[in-house]
Structures are given as C-alpha cells and as structure tokens.
Amino acid sequence: MKSEDRYPKKSEHIRLDNYVRRDVIKALLGFGAASLLPLGLWQWVKSSSYTNNVLAPLRKTLEFNEKLTSKLLSDSHLAPTFPKSQAERKVRFNGAVGLTEPLEKDYKIKVESGENKFEITLDDLKKLPKQEIIFEFKCIEGWSQIQHWGGVRFVDVMNHYKIGQKDAENLFEYVGMETPDDKYYVGIDMPSAVHPQTILAYEMNGKPLLKKHGSPLRLIIPVKYGYKSLKRIGVIKFSDTRPKDYWALFGYDYFAGL
Numbered sequence: 001m002k003s004e005d006r007y008p009k010k011s012e013h014i015r016l017d018n019y020v021r022r023d024v025i026k027a028l029l030g031f032g033a034a035s036l037l038p039l040g041l042w043q044w045v046k047s048s049s050y051t052n053n054v055l056a057p058l059r060k061t062l063e064f065n066e067k068l069t070s071k072l073l074s075d076s077h078l079a080p081t082f083p084k085s086q087a088e089r090k091v092r093f094n095g096a097v098g099l100t101e102p103l104e105k106d107y108k109i110k111v112e113s114g115e116n117k118f119e120i121t122l123d124d125l126k127k128l129p130k131q132e133i134i135f136e137f138k139c140i141e142g143w144s145q146i147q148h149w150g151g152v153r154f155v156d157v158m159n160h161y162k163i164g165q166k167d168a169e170n171l172f173e174y175v176g177m178e179t180p181d182d183k184y185y186v187g188i189d190m191p192s193a194v195h196p197q198t199i200l201a202y203e204m205n206g207k208p209l210l211k212k213h214g215s216p217l218r219l220i221i222p223v224k225y226g227y228k229s230l231k232r233i234g235v236i237k238f239s240d241t242r243p244k245d246y247w248a249l250f251g252y253d254y255f256a257g258l
C-alpha cells in the first residue's frame, strides 16, 4: 500500500479542544446573511406545482440549475470556480473520524427516503453524468485550497432515483449523511443539497479518491465549510427533522454556509 493511500492513524484524529473556540463561532454568525439567498431559492422551489410523474419541485430546481450554470442568470449563488491548472496537486488532509475501519468489500450506499429503502453501488452512480468542480475548499480552522473533484451532482442522484420527495408537492427539508460506522455524520438543508455545485465525489485530480480523502465516495459541498463535506458516505437519509451533525454537536454553526 502506498503511504499516501493508507488509513489515517488514530493520532491524526481531530483534537476537539483545538476546535471549539468561541471567537470562531462568533465570526461564523457574520455569515448568516448569506444563507438568505438559498432560502429564497428554496421558497421558490417549494411553491412550484406538481406535474406528471416527475419530481416537480426537483424539476424546477434542475431547470433553475441549468440556467445558473449556463450563466443565463446571475451566478451569485455559485461558489467561484478556477481553471484546472490552479488546482492543488498536494491536497490537504484533515479529519479521520469514521475512516479508521477497513472498508467492507461489497461497499454500497444505504439510502432511506420515506418508506423507500434501498442500496446504491458506486458503479450505479458512475453511470450518471459526471460533474467536475475546481473551487476553493475552506476549512474553518483557517486554511483553504483550490481543489479539483469529480463525481455526480447530488440533485441528479435525487432525480434519477426519485428520492428526497416527501409527497407530490414537497421535498424533505434535510438530508443526513453518515460514514458506514456512523462515527461521522452531517446534516444538510435541502436548498444546499440540491445546489448545482453539490456533488458526490469519487475522484480527486482525475483519479479515484484516496482513502484519507474519503474513498470510495464523499460529499463535496462548495457552499459550505469543509466540515460538512463528509468523507466515506455509507448512509444517505432524508428527513424533515434536522439530522445529527458531528460538529454542530460541538457548537459549530449547523448550516456552515459560506
């Protein structure tokens, strides 16, 4: 095994006392205003009507995303992107909670959307359109890096598997993701989950993810601080109640918006 691609050691785990700093939390509150943008979008998505057998709220979102990404509309909701040449080759590693156990051989992602429970394989996901993004990944500890990730848009996954829909009119309010061992977990508000830049990533710099970066599959959510980008997705669950969130339990902002 290459030293680069090993499982992280226990000693590399995050030290909690380094993290819970009141001044950082206060600074976070300043970002509150930014969360109004996705909320506005969300109200709009929610008010759309249901037609045919497709997820109507989601279809509107998809159309809206198309416009956003084709720049017909202002791209103020989008995290800035960069050319590939600027992507960091030595990507930083941070946090190994939930990554220390060997991965099961027949890795599958468990999905729960209301009564609908099933499993998805990585190969299934790779059949969906590939989406790459080069953006500035920001960790709340104070470092940032331009990084290049590849995978599938979460909104495409929702649409393909017809998940995330509570009833004919509405999507669930949240999606929760967990590592297979349930030691790290995040909760994401639906507007951010269906954001066009939110992807389930299986590649970094054009190659399969390394274990320490969350292989085989991780979340990449550019509109939020790094602690929401869960590595090694084992479970995806939709709900109307706030899913448990690892760092929110330590006093960090639940939404972690940028």
Ligand SMILES: Nc1nc2c(c(=O)[nH]1)N[C@H]1C(S)=C(S)[C@@H](COP(=O)(O)O)O[C@H]1N2
Binding pocket: 014, 091, 092, 093, 094, 095, 096, 097, 098, 099, 138, 139, 140, 179, 184, 212, 213, 214, 226, 227, 228, 229, 230, 231, 232
């Ligand atoms: N499973 C898991 N995912 C995680 C973490 C973790 O400890 N365990 N740390 C988070 C934090 S705080 C950051 S900044 C990013 C770091 O991702 P990287 O190691 O690929 O740089 O992963 C996030 N996702």
Ligand SMILES: [Mo]
Binding pocket: 094, 138, 139, 140, 141, 226, 227
């Ligand atoms: Mo982080």
